[in-house]
Amino acid sequence: MKKSVKWVAATAAVMLTLSATAGMTSSADEGTTVKAGFIFLHDENSTYDLNFINAAKEACEEMGIEYVFKTGIPEGQEAYDAACELADAGCNFVFADSFGHEDYIIEAAREFPDVQFCHATGTKAHTEGLDNFHNAFASIYEGRYLAGITAGMKLNEMIANGEITEDQAKMGYVGAYTYAEVISGYTSFFLGARSVCPSVTMEVTFTGSWYDETAEKEGANKLIDDGCVLISQHADSMGAPTACETAGVPNVSYNGSTESACPNTFLVSSRINWAPYFEYAMGCVESGDAIDADWTGDLKTGSVELTSLGKAVAEGTQEAIDEAAAKLEDGSLHVFDISTFTVDGKTLDSYMADVDTDADYEGDHEAVSDGYFHESAEGYRSAPYFDVQIDGITLLDTQF
């Protein structure tokens, strides 16, 4: 027994000496004043977070900025703790990637006025009145619209080949929640498809989770059983794409290409490229300029991207996408052009959108003017607020 006591003591002593020396290995100054901290909800196994992680790495390495990643941070007080720990560690730019982080990042922003806090997908920066808390998003509805064109072209091909009739051109969509971001996404996707395939209809189901592989798979299968001949989704797992691959139903993906797992059914995927935003925001920190309270990236900034097309797409798809993208960029085409859709049979010539987040879910901003719905626009907020149920889309379940 004596021997073991000695061993314990010796090991403890060694560990103490080593711990005293290890604290001194901090990295050298590389000429930039920015140190970036990133908070991610999950790790790289989630397509949603992977998209952020890749962009953050790319932007930081490009700019020579030292960075710290905190992965697997839940949407609770842990997010506040993580943000404060990053600020304690000397980060002057802190970014969080998940919607539910927002309130906790605001708490941290109040405590660290000298640190710039940026948050993706949030809705509160424009009403919170903090000059170090900012929201960012991208006009992903434009990406969805272009992906919708790909879907419409595919449907046209199926009609031309006699696989389905015009009336059978029904798409399915697996959404997470009946949240404006999802509604805006599937509506723009649907409008994109209908711009090339006028007879298309769509059914939408909701899973009640941003990541639930089983529910997403079941949702996709339910839609396929219901006669949907093409599926898209707004949820972060591989559930819907793999269900489509098994059933041989074409799929329009999100967040990134799923072609390697679904080579036969993958058409295209839209995604937000966050690198331009990171470069913009970290550049502001470096130069001392103010960061916009709401920043919306678009096709021009390179924030909205389509992946390369899968081999299952119809002929002429790339040309159709390029044409529409050019029109979206020069402003001659608007996704939510009120002449292209109706609500309860009527044109939507006025709509009060719920842009300010508060307990009463009531509209507070007129969003329709100049013949189109202004989504994620200047003077509103970056996160989507289009939550209108348009004709032609059937919601199968709305409990979430």
Next chain:
Amino acid sequence: MNSKVKEPLFHIVKRDALPWQRGLRIRLLAILAALVVCGILTTVLTGINPVQVYVTIFMGAFGTARKSWITFQNVAILLLISLALTPAFRMRFWNIGGEGQVLIGGLAAAACMICLAGKLPNALIILLMFVTSLAAGAVWGLIPAFFKAKWNTNETLSTLMMNYIATQLVAFFTIVWEMPKGSGKIGIINQKTNIGWLPNLFGSKYLLTILIAVVMMILLYIYFVYSKHGYEIAVVGESENTARYVGIKVEKVIMRTMVLSGAVCGMVGLLLVGGINHTVTTTIANGQGFTAVMVSWMAKFNPFTMAFTSFLIVFLNRGASEISTTFGLNQSFADILTGIILFFIIGCEFFISYKIHFRKKSEKGAEN
């Protein structure tokens, strides 16, 4: 005469109770052995210097004042849930429902914060939160206890199933109270007004939870060791028939103990919702209702030892996630390390309770 008895290579003998110093020494050795194995594994798999890994574990828990506070706050929460489960365990009532009892207590607190904000003075709201959280937890504990006491239903199953009911209730109310609409999140409740937020003690937002845990630890120790109730719990745990024979009302003890167990869990829900997160989600208990089962068992149901086992688990947990941050490893690697360390710690209990005798060649003849 010289009959050869084939002796196995080793046999296992139950030990007499070890003196506590020796038990402690074996446990310390187990932790050290675990650290060595973790170090070797880390170096082999990632090429990182193991000593650096240990330093990072330590820094993850105590690297800054804030980190230390968070560590102690997390210890306090885990300790409180473990303490809450312990009265039931001492009675040999397997309360696996800590998770649900915490959740339902938290839901009650959140309901008060949301529905009463602006209608009643803040102090009264906090008082009501306290009462309703404890009551909700107590009811969640009482239901399985009632069925156990009356009809001897299996409490392991029923407490476990109550967890799912609580989770679904929280999920339902999340949709009712979500903000903004459709987001499926409640967000921080009363962020501007701070109504229903438990007060900071001496300017620290962490201290309240820690103090409550310390007080509860002492109170429960006294309750177990020096009170009549504590004695009754022990007797019921040893043998229900003995308890009946000496005139203890077993049904009453079961229900009373589970009300206590559930109420303390409910209070943890109050602390999580009113004091720490200021929101309620289905994952707010974060599996600690189950971790606490292990904490309580590892501590042999002793409240003071539980403080140590809770600390150990939280320390490892925070250290392990710091490893994944510092070295850019996946969170799963942190889980692997925690798993190895727990394996050794739980495994060493075997060597404390049992002795292994190896066959000795030289003694063979003599023993025959």
